[in-house]
Amino acid sequence: MKIVVVVNAVPAERVSVTAGKLDFGEAAMLGPASRAALYLALAVSDEVTVLATGELAAAEDALREALAYGAQRAILIAASDQRGATDYAARADAVKGALEQVESDLIICAAGSYALARGSFAPTGALLAGMLGRAYIGGVESLVQAGDLEVTAREGDELLTYAVPAGTQVVLGVSNPAPAAHELPWFGGILNAYHGGEVERQAVAGEGKLTLSQIGPAPRRDGRELLTDPAAESVAVLVESLRTRSLI
């Protein structure tokens, strides 16, 4: 089964007081949801292609990491510079363009996002499903090949398992990084990913329907009071206010 995994790169951990940039560089790595999506794919298939969009340097490292984990092919789609914010429809359009060259029975998208508001999800997979006219299953937590492909997704307090018959093409969204403990790549794969592994580049521009008119840091929240009085008074004010808002 040929699987395409659409991943996100996140900036690598900030450096420690001792190491500086020497050891960690400016690299990026696969985000937690991307890694979970990749594991799901690798567990059921050995024909896995990984696709990423973004600024070249950062996304390439994430793709090499994907190769190190065991993906067979890595494709980097050059993205137009959005100055830090993402037009997801354009990105999905670019992915769709790239997918025309790549055979896929199943598409898995990482839906976590470092770059959006807190607690939000990247809608790349949903957009792609809409564009391709396929069903979209979000919140996927596991994947089992047993005759039909069994996809288990979470909806609130329930886990629903769908049977996807062979030949039906769906798009899966993974947003929950597996709560299971961290699995390392085989380190030999890291060496192979950098010596011999190839990251293909495609210049596919997505058509965007949005223009970024402004981007900047969020305004400072001024005008609130910092409660610096002795503990007893600050606490009294806080409790009073939370009570009024029915939060406690």
Next chain:
Amino acid sequence: MDDFWKSDDWSMSDEPNASSGGSVLVVVSAGQLAAAKSLLGAAQSIAPYLGANVVAALLGGDDAAADELLKVGATQVWLVDVATSGLLDDAAAALAALAQQGSVAVILFASGERGDSLAGQVAGRLGAGLVVGAQSLSVDYGSQQVQAVQPIYAGAGLATWQANGKPAIFTLRPDIATPSLNRPATGKVARFDYAATGELLKVVRREHSPLQQEMLRAKVIVAGGYGAGAAGFAALKELAATLGGVVGASKSAVAAGWATREQQIGMLGQTVRPDLYIAVGISGTPEHLMGIAEGATIVAINSDPRAPIFQLADYAIVGDAATVLPALTARLKKLYASD
């Protein structure tokens, strides 16, 4: 009064009463009527400038629910029956068909996992632009295009997007707009009949599996960071118990051994959605903050007045956890005792 809003002083239409700007479509699910009020409020704030009217699509609801929507500002409600199989349904296809039938300029959804993915599918089908998690909408005077302000990088930045065409799709944080005022229901309710094409996937297994960590369901979370220290963690466990909340931790606190990996909140941990989040001794790096969903009220207790978390917190107490936490716990116990 209604006529004033429907008049087209800005358009070139021959019919002064027609809404030549099309419509602003608000999508609401049957279980989400509370969010509908603020979505309709946002719709009403932009519709006049577009020369559009406000309509709503109600997924899986009944006439009574539709009436509620009419009362809060929809001039028309479409009842959309969707065939469903677990969490998969025809909603995206139905909504796309509905949008193509009338001339819809803007579609609004409530932001959340369900709303964002539904909005994404509809945007994909219509080839529309999409902004997820917008916090405010406006209309640019010159181009008459809708603008949305979107928080990015866990709230550290703001991006302003302008739609380039019609339709444009936005998902909004439900608490952003002022809900519209109630008014007598004068609009129409109609059914939108949609013929499903293709079969939905079969659900072969349905398992009741509440989220393993109560933290993911908790409404109140008390989280400790490196600044809390081992002693601080003991105190905040007591605070959490008093509030009926759950204990969380930052990555540094887990590394120091005061909390388990399951309690870690942030980029490499859980994303939580409480109503109240008390951060004790947490400096507030983006990697941690991105684990707290929008909509939470954040109380920060930290001894460093320049900690970044104070930029985000709704309440800020500058002080040592060792003094503040016991005082807070004692005060709460007194409050609950007198209830």
Next chain:
Amino acid sequence: MDFTLSKEHQMLKRSLREFVESELAPVARDTDLHERQTEANLGKMARAGMFGLPFPQKYGGAGMGELGYCLMMEETARVDSSTTTILGAHIGIGAMTIYLDGTEEQKQKYLVPAARGELLAAFALTEPGAGSDAAGIRTNAVRKGDEYILNGSKIWITNGPTAGVITVFAVTDRTLGARGGVTAFLVEPSFEGFSVGKLYDKMGIRGSGTAEIVMQDCRVPKANVLGKVGLGFITAMKTLDGGRLGLGAGSLGGAEAALEACVAYAKRKFVCDRGQLTPLAYQQYVQWVVADISADVYALRQMVYHCAHMADSGQKFSQESAIVKMFGSEVGARAIERVQQVMGQDGVMVGGNIERGMRDERISRIFEGTNEIQRTVIAGEIFKKVGLKV
């Protein structure tokens, strides 16, 4: 000169850092308390290729070289010195002997499973009567037909209790002494006459098993002679060069962790200074400790990576690795001791990282060649260059 690590080594370091912080750090205290690692973690490490990191991929390793090995030692030592010791003895001196001097058959039989983590390796040189004076070993090996019969005991063998293959150095010709009279043998615990003796109860690195091994008419097939008969001492010395480097990297990790702990503590701990609450970091003594340790760490880091580079590019590095081990272990000692002083009572709490780090660190100045021996080696190398044998 660009001293940045290559991309693959950066990725290796990042992956190791994540693994160590999410899997090893939470159980580090338990590892120390229960004197063993969890099966789950050992399994993960084996699958990742940590047990054979420097060895070429054709021998089941990951191919990351001496530099990769040093990175691994550094990262694991930041949280759990016991794991570092297990890996150090297994890779640095155990399996390394087979890699350096083994025949193809021996490599396939022992090195490949060792690299995959299926077999644990160990290195047995020290005896009750011969520690620093390694040339005075007395375990003897007598040829008898197709076998050698070994008699003697070895002490302080890391991984001894659970090793699947142990490189044992025995005297085959007493008259020739160390030069030509010592041979290395690959001994499996299943060989007749082999037994594990006393298990040691140590102050630190308690998660790493250390034992005495006893050979009483132990029968070793002649196919298990490692390298050439009589040249065992050369194998030992060659191997110890690389092993020392790894230990230096371990000290680096420990010192870095101590420094970071000190900085974090000084930032968040508030003390009353002239009537005002200020961070401990405002105190000059604390600043000097941080400055001194960071200078040591900076020097040690360059030293470790430079020496690893020398090893990977095939240059002789005996003098440098001895310096790294000696300097590194002393840096580690200074760092942990001064940080413990800065942290006061918080630094001596059992269960805390600093208290465990203090106990774990002590052995690094003693094992794999005491620092006194390292100094002898360094001085010997230097004087040799000017023609004097000291």
